[in-house]
Amino acid sequence: MPHEYFAPQPTPTSELPDPAPLLRSLTHGVLEVLAGVREVDPLARWFSEDAFRSLVVRANLSARARSARGVAPRRPQFEIRAQRVTEPVDGVIEAAVVVAGPGRTRAVAIRLEGIDRRWRATSLAIL
Numbered sequence: 001m002p003h004e005y006f007a008p009q010p011t012p013t014s015e016l017p018d019p020a021p022l023l024r025s026l027t028h029g030v031l032e033v034l035a036g037v038r039e040v041d042p043l044a045r046w047f048s049e050d051a052f053r054s055l056v057v058r059a060n061l062s063a064r065a066r067s068a069r070g071v072a073p074r075r076p077q078f079e080i081r082a083q084r085v086t087e088p089v090d091g092v093i094e095a096a097v098v099v100a101g102p103g104r105t106r107a108v109a110i111r112l113e114g115i116d117r118r119w120r121a122t123s124l125a126i127l
Contacts, residue, residue: 027110030043033055035076036066047120080099092114108125
């Protein structure tokens, strides 16, 4: 069937780059978006449609909360302390990135799936 050739194609892990740099970049990018110092649109290429939509909603809620409190956006100060990566099935990575900031330590959970020969975040949660 021709539509099978045009649909997103799963990619095995062996044909994908090391996910560690992408996990670090996505974590930095997402935290900066939520802090209001980075636009969300440039991250779209790394997310599935649903995951990106969720990030946009969360970024808008963060912006509203900052506005209600009269707080200006500030670049977040944090350090990535650890990354834990598992591969439940070929072509799928589930990671927890531990991020320490001045006031608290958080975990960013990211699921990456190999689609069309590159990693795409299909789920993201900040705990």
